[in-house]
Amino acid sequence: MSFNIALGSRVRKSPFHDSTVQAGVTMFSIYNHMYMPVSYGDLEGEYWRLIEGVSMWDVAAERQVQLEGPDAGKLAQYLTPRNLSKLRIGVAMYLPMCDHQGVLINDPILLKLSEDRFWFSIADTDMIYWVKAVAAEAGYDVVVTEPDVSLLAVQGPKAVDVIADLFGDQVRKMRYFHFTETQLDGIPLVLARTGWSKQGGFELFLQDGSKGNELWDIVAQAGKLHDIGPGTPNYIERVESALLSHGGDNDPESSPFEFDLGRYVDLDQKADFIGKQALKKIAAEGPPRKQIGIFIEGSEIFFNEHPWPLYHGDRDVGKATVACYSPRLKKNIALALVSVDVLGERELTVETPEGRRNAVITEIPFF
Amino acid sequence: MSFNIALGSRVRKSPFHDSTVQAGVTMFSIYNHMYMPVSYGDLEGEYWRLIEGVSMWDVAAERQVQLEGPDAGKLAQYLTPRNLSKLRIGVAMYLPMCDHQGVLINDPILLKLSEDRFWFSIADTDMIYWVKAVAAEAGYDVVVTEPDVSLLAVQGPKAVDVIADLFGDQVRKMRYFHFTETQLDGIPLVLARTGWSKQGGFELFLQDGSKGNELWDIVAQAGKLHDIGPGTPNYIERVESALLSHGGDNDPESSPFEFDLGRYVDLDQKADFIGKQALKKIAAEGPPRKQIGIFIEGSEIFFNEHPWPLYHGDRDVGKATVACYSPRLKKNIALALVSVDVLGERELTVETPEGRRNAVITEIPFF
Numbered sequence: 088m089s090f091n092i093a094l095g096s097r098v099r100k101s102p103f104h105d106s107t108v109q110a111g112v113t114m115f116s117i118y119n120h121m122y123m124p125v126s127y128g129d130l131e132g133e134y135w136r137l138i139e140g141v142s143m144w145d146v147a148a149e150r151q152v153q154l155e156g157p158d159a160g161k162l163a164q165y166l167t168p169r170n171l172s173k174l175r176i177g178v179a180m181y182l183p184m185c186d187h188q189g190v191l192i193n194d195p196i197l198l199k200l201s202e203d204r205f206w207f208s209i210a211d212t213d214m215i216y217w218v219k220a221v222a223a224e225a226g227y228d229v230v231v232t233e234p235d236v237s238l239l240a241v242q243g244p245k246a247v248d249v250i251a252d253l254f255g256d257q258v259r260k261m262r263y264f265h266f267t268e269t270q271l272d273g274i275p276l277v278l279a280r281t282g283w284s285k286q287g288g289f290e291l292f293l294q295d296g297s298k299g300n301e302l303w304d305i306v307a308q309a310g311k312l313h314d315i316g317p318g319t320p321n322y323i324e325r326v327e328s329a330l331l332s333h334g335g336d337n338d339p340e341s342s343p344f345e346f347d348l349g350r351y352v353d354l355d356q357k358a359d360f361i362g363k364q365a366l367k368k369i370a371a372e373g374p375p376r377k378q379i380g381i382f383i384e385g386s387e388i389f390f391n392e393h394p395w396p397l398y399h400g401d402r403d404v405g406k407a408t409v410a411c412y413s414p415r416l417k418k419n420i421a422l423a424l425v426s427v428d429v430l431g432e433r434e435l436t437v438e439t440p441e442g443r444r445n446a447v448i449t450e451i452p453f454f
Numbered sequence: 455m456s457f458n459i460a461l462g463s464r465v466r467k468s469p470f471h472d473s474t475v476q477a478g479v480t481m482f483s484i485y486n487h488m489y490m491p492v493s494y495g496d497l498e499g500e501y502w503r504l505i506e507g508v509s510m511w512d513v514a515a516e517r518q519v520q521l522e523g524p525d526a527g528k529l530a531q532y533l534t535p536r537n538l539s540k541l542r543i544g545v546a547m548y549l550p551m552c553d554h555q556g557v558l559i560n561d562p563i564l565l566k567l568s569e570d571r572f573w574f575s576i577a578d579t580d581m582i583y584w585v586k587a588v589a590a591e592a593g594y595d596v597v598v599t600e601p602d603v604s605l606l607a608v609q610g611p612k613a614v615d616v617i618a619d620l621f622g623d624q625v626r627k628m629r630y631f632h633f634t635e636t637q638l639d640g641i642p643l644v645l646a647r648t649g650w651s652k653q654g655g656f657e658l659f660l661q662d663g664s665k666g667n668e669l670w671d672i673v674a675q676a677g678k679l680h681d682i683g684p685g686t687p688n689y690i691e692r693v694e695s696a697l698l699s700h701g702g703d704n705d706p707e708s709s710p711f712e713f714d715l716g717r718y719v720d721l722d723q724k725a726d727f728i729g730k731q732a733l734k735k736i737a738a739e740g741p742p743r744k745q746i747g748i749f750i751e752g753s754e755i756f757f758n759e760h761p762w763p764l765y766h767g768d769r770d771v772g773k774a775t776v777a778c779y780s781p782r783l784k785k786n787i788a789l790a791l792v793s794v795d796v797l798g799e800r801e802l803t804v805e806t807p808e809g810r811r812n813a814v815i816t817e818i819p820f821f
Contacts, residue, residue, distance in 0.1 A: 088461075088475065089458050090458065090459050090461075090479065090480060090481060090482050091456050091457065091458060091459065091480060091481040091482075091493075092457050092458065092459035092481070092482065092483065093481050093482065093483040093492045093493070094455075094457075094757075094759040094760075095483075095689075095702065095757060095758070095759065095760075095776070096702045096703075096758060096759075096760050096761045096775050096776060097483075097578065097699050097700075097701045097702035098483070098484075098701075099760075100759070100760050108455065112457065113457060113458060114457060114458040114459070114460050115457050115458075115459060115460065116459065116460040116462075116464075116465070116484065117465075117483070117484035120578070120579075120701060125460045126458075126460070186583070186586055186587075186590075187586070187590040192583060211464065211487070212487075212580050212583065213579050213580035213583065213584075214583065216553070216559060216579065216580065216581065216583055216584035216587075217580075217583035217584065217586075217587050219553055219554070219584075220553075220583075220584050220587035220588045220591065221587045221591055223553075223554040223728075224587065224588055224591035224592045225591045233706070322462075332464050333464075334464045334465075334487060335462065335463045335464035336463075339600070361590075390461075390462060391462070391463060392461040392462065392463075392467070393461075393462075393463050393466075393467050394463045408463050409462070409463060
């Protein structure tokens with residue numbers, strides 16, 4: 088079953104939009120009120136390009152929430168359970184954001200641009216309203232905005248060669264999660280060694296939305312030598328790598344402890360943060376669910392339209408949130424959120440639209 | 455140019471989803487993290503059905519933010535510039551929500567279910583985080599949740615006949631924006647005389663997401679006598695009626711005073727509300743922009759993918775946010791946001807993808 092997506096002014100176009108259309112994008116989702124390319128029509132080819140070569144992605148939909156002002160650092164810390172005391176300028180951190188009940192409400196990376204300027208680079212929810220409300224009602228001296236910043240990702244093992252051709256060989260020494268403010272042919276941007284894949288790469292935080300297609304062309308041109316091609320956040324690779332898709336894998340009952348994110352919750356730090364008391368209670372009791380991996384038997388799974396219920400015997404024990412066929416493992420794999428009481432088990436069944444199938448619990452990430 | 459929409463578990467399916475697929479939906483948007491049908495493939499037929507007959511819409515994506523607790527009423531008032539002192543149980547109000555700078559951040563209707571329980575029925579932004587943050591940081595004794603409530607709209611001049619067949623003739627006397635908690639074949643719902651069209655009608659606030667397709671079938675069956683058919687929030691009718699599409703017509707600079715919503719801002723009320731000082735300043739200075747209507751010359755306009763720039767002579771004076779051909783007026787019409795200094799003018803030009811066209815300023819609504 089396939090459907091068209093409506094185009095209209097309620098949803099924003101990315102600064103790279105026209106370039107992605109020219110490059111042959113076939114499918115979009117909407118993410119942070121912006122059209123986000125999710126396929127160019129060759130899912131497996133795009134996968135192998137990311138695994139073995141280099142791929143360029145319009146991920147402008149990963150919007151920034153900027154905190155600027157004397158209390159920016161204090162507010163940033165109040166907004167996350169991760170301990171930011173050692174975060175230096177020029178470094179980013181991946182972290183959970185929680186509400187006052189300890190529910191996971193976003194999993195951004197945080198970039199410290201200066202002592203009084205930070206960007207939360209956010210997943211798909213309007214965190215700007217959350218941050219604005221907290222800042223204003225709790226009295227932080229901070230201005231909260233969505234700046235004109237749009238991400239172009241260059242991902243894959245050969246990404247470093249493309250970026251070195253563009254910015255010089257010193258980028259080869261950049262450490263993971265480090266970034267620098269720079270420019271390319273006069274286009275202002277932040278170059279960061281980050282990205283939503285485990286294949287290595289960089290993200291260009293374009294700081295002038297009018298230059299999107301120009302930046303796209305520069306990268307595409309430099310990438311030709313390395314056989315760069317258009318791609319998107321990759322459905323298969325992210326399952327293999329067990330990268331969290333906020334809102335897909337977690338739900339409004341989830342704490343960070345249900346995911347690998349739990350290790351970024353520092354309950355012992357001196358600083359106060361939203362959800363501290365609630366998270367202490369959840370940590371003491373243990374989270375009721377955990378994310379696991381499963382192998383699913385039977386014919387190749389293309390994708391799942393919605394979470395598939397999981398059973399142990401006849402008992403509903405959770406859901407497979409995302410499933411696919413892994414070309415490297417040559418097996419169907421899935422991420423699942425299950426009751427902790429089945430963690431000792433080996434076999435479950437999963438309800439697919441074509442009927443129940445056997446599933447075997449395994450560890451994640453798959454790679 | 456048309457593109458597919460990705461289906462996956464990050465975006466929720468409405469409780470009516472399977473019914474809409476069976477009814478032949480062809481196009482979706484994503485709204486409040488949910489797939490929302492926007493066409494069944496016959497835009498003009500769907501328009502005339504709404505204008506002359508009766509149409510049923512899956513608008514589950516219009517999610518509710520529920521305030522429950524002793525301070526629910528106080529918090530509801532703090533969240534809007536509209537004066538709620540006369541809002542009675544069983545009545546809804548359309549109202550602006552603003553941030554502390556007076557920027558319009560949502561235009562929900564608010565339903566007062568009891569003295570300590572309210573629903574904001576929200577447009578496309580995650581107001582739940584805004585409301586949660588305000589409640590927690592400002593210390594209101596309120597629990598904020600997204601309840602299991604999904605809207606099915608029945609709209610058009612014959613909607614009242616369908617609803618009367620289902621609920622009895624007393625619904626004919628229901629006043630606009632009044633609602634009642636009731637049930638249909640045991641399915642719990644709120645029946646409200648509301649809807650995002652000016653053709654009259656009702657909305658069924660389904661309170662059990664597992665009964666979506668059952669409710670759809672009951673309404674479709676009862677509607678047969680009146681030739682009901684599937685529809686969606688109607689692109690053309692909403693332009694003719696100048697109904698605000700939040701995020702489409704307004705932008706992050708907009709105050710309510712740029713729109714008809716300004717008349718719901720009560721700056722003289724005793725109660726405090728978010729943005730009061732900022733809105734007083736904007737009111738005193740006058741808003742820099744206003745929404746107007748324009749007629750656009752030339753061949754029939756199907757829709758606009760993004761806002762089109764507007765010029766007075768060579769000067770950029772704003773944007774046409776939504777444009778279409780009106781079958782009733784037999785003219786191209788558009789809503790536009792322009793600098794107040796062109797309000798006395800008559801003619802503008804609009805930059806469409808096919809070149810500039812003449813446009814004539816007119817009053818709204820068109821009907």
